[in-house]
Amino acid sequence: EPEVTQTPSHQVTQMGQEVILRCVPISNHLYFYWYRQILGQKVEFLVSFYNNEISEKSEIFDDQFSVERPDGSNFTLKIRSTKLEDSAMYFCASSQGDAGTGSYEQYFGPGTRLTVT
């Protein structure tokens, strides 16, 4: 069964450093998403991406964050200058159609645990 994969599974970085989290969405999916979950808290939406453009973003997704689909398979989340409060699990998801409309489901990856020291 096709699945979303994410690398690395765990990333440790120092405050102020740049990190890139990588995702390979399901191959025939067109919509891509990033979420984060701070330990013990809710899953929070960051951004959705379609047709090489951001289609929606939350208030969390500020100028420190960027997303890119550098090739036909990868989808990346970059944090330019990490802060302690960026420590969280980051989940990538994909869907065939726009999950925001309601008629499509999303498939999530296993996550990358980001630890900022």
Added chain:
Amino acid sequence: DAKTTQPNSMESNEEEPVHLPCNHSTISGTDYIHWYRQLPSQGPEYVIHGLTSNVNNRMASLAIAEDRKSSTLILHRATLRDAAVYYCILRPSNDMRFGAGTRLTVKP
């Protein structure tokens, strides 16, 4: 903005059916009802979704009230692997927001 209300936690015995309720009294006519779950230390997992009619798939059944103000996720035979947090989400009204969900504990 339509919201959902779920119990914080529920318990079930292994191999018994589980009914997880969700209230959404301000649901709009175009809102789909989605259920996801999150097993410990894993990403959210799609379970099922529906608009008006009851839905079945290999994981669960979704029973939607006639007035659509509530729904119930039914796990027909709970296993230990079903212990997770279950999220009821309306889309598009909830955008991409996950609430606190219901933590299901399955006892052997």
